[in-house]
Amino acid sequence: MGPILCFPFGAWFDILHPLGDVLMMAGTATAQASGSLKGELDDVFRKATGVARLLASDPKWVAEAAILETSLERGRLIVERIGQQSSACCDLERIVDNATGFAGSILEALHIPEIEFYRNVEPGISLPRSPACWERALLNLLVHAGEAMKRGGVVEVCAQRAQGEIVITVADNGPTIPDQDLPLLFKPHFSTRHRPSGMRLQTVGAIVRENGGRISAANRHGAAGVEFRITVPN
Numbered sequence: 001m002g003p004i005l006c007f008p009f010g011a012w013f014d015i016l017h018p019l020g021d022v023l024m025m026a027g028t029a030t031a032q033a034s035g036s037l038k039g040e041l042d043d044v045f046r047k048a049t050g051v052a053r054l055l056a057s058d059p060k061w062v063a064e065a066a067i068l069e070t071s072l073e074r075g076r077l078i079v080e081r082i083g084q085q086s087s088a089c090c091d092l093e094r095i096v097d098n099a100t101g102f103a104g105s106i107l108e109a110l111h112i113p114e115i116e117f118y119r120n121v122e123p124g125i126s127l128p129r130s131p132a133c134w135e136r137a138l139l140n141l142l143v144h145a146g147e148a149m150k151r152g153g154v155v156e157v158c159a160q161r162a163q164g165e166i167v168i169t170v171a172d173n174g175p176t177i178p179d180q181d182l183p184l185l186f187k188p189h190f191s192t193r194h195r196p197s198g199m200r201l202q203t204v205g206a207i208v209r210e211n212g213g214r215i216s217a218a219n220r221h222g223a224a225g226v227e228f229r230i231t232v233p234n
Contacts, residue, residue: 045072048072049069049072051068052065052068052072053065053069055068056069063109064109066105066109067106067109070102070105090126090127090129090131090134091125091126091131092121092125092126092127092134092168093119093121093123093125094131095131095135095138096119096121096138096157096159097119099135099138099139100117100119100138100142100157102139103115103117103139103146106143106146107143110146110147112146112147112149112150113149113150113152115145115146115149115152115153115154115155116152116153117142117154117155117156117157118157119156120156120157120158120159121158122159122160122161125160125161125166127211127232128211128212128232128233129211129212130211133207133210133211134207136203136207137203137204137208138157138168138170140200140201140203140204141170141200141204142155142157142170144200144201145170145172145174145226148172148174148175148226149172149173153172153173154172154173155170155171156171156172157170158171164233164234165231165232165233165234166231166232166234167230167231168229168230168231168232169227169229169230170227171225171226171227171228172226173220173223174226175224175225176219176220176225177219177226179219182216182217182218182219185201185205186201186202186204186215186217187202187205188202190202204228208230208232211232212232213230213231213232214230214232215228215229215230216228216229
């Protein structure tokens with residue numbers, strides 16, 4: 001157990017969180033199949049929950065164990081939603097609420113100073129395809145923004161309908177990014193010393209494109225920070 005616990009939690013997040021996509025793809029492919037897959041996944045969740053509770057017995061890892069248990073609960077919800085395609089499941093307000101709540105917990109576990117999230121989402125917007133994918137995309141953007149603000153800061157998530165599209169913006173007041181690097185942020189293996197992103201932004205770009213959207217980044221005008229802009233056909 002010792003060598004595992006020495007591994008940085010930020011790296012654990014990069015490794016473990018993409019497992020959500022595997023669960024979603026497996027679930028979608030077997031939505032009409034028997035309940036055997038769900039039973040197997042439930043067994044995995046039970047065993048992983050036991051590991052999280054073991055971690056929680058060590059005071060040094062209480063916060064990380066809480067994040068792991070939250071992740072497992074999200075996984076259970078994903079499995080429960082397998083095959084559900086109603087617009088209510090893709091409600092953007094709910095997706096934003098879930099993503100900001102989970103991002104706050106992750107940043108706390110990573111010992112990032114307090115990050116304030118502000119939400120301004122037009123009611124009644126539904127996104128196409130998988131709500132869990134959109135939640136993961138927003139979560140990665142929010143965690144990326146939080147990690148860039150070492151002394152704390154503000155992240156604002158806005159969404160509205162405009163000219164036949166759904167426009168979602170995630171803006172922070174952290175450091176800016178050199179203009180020449182902005183078009184490269186979503187390309188594989190690219191990172192910048194101003195805002196190390198690991199695979200987060202590449203993951204976001206892939207999810208947005210796979211769900212029929214576009215994404216861009218720009219330094220904010222007249223203010224510190226970066227604004228990420230997602231557009232999706234309405």
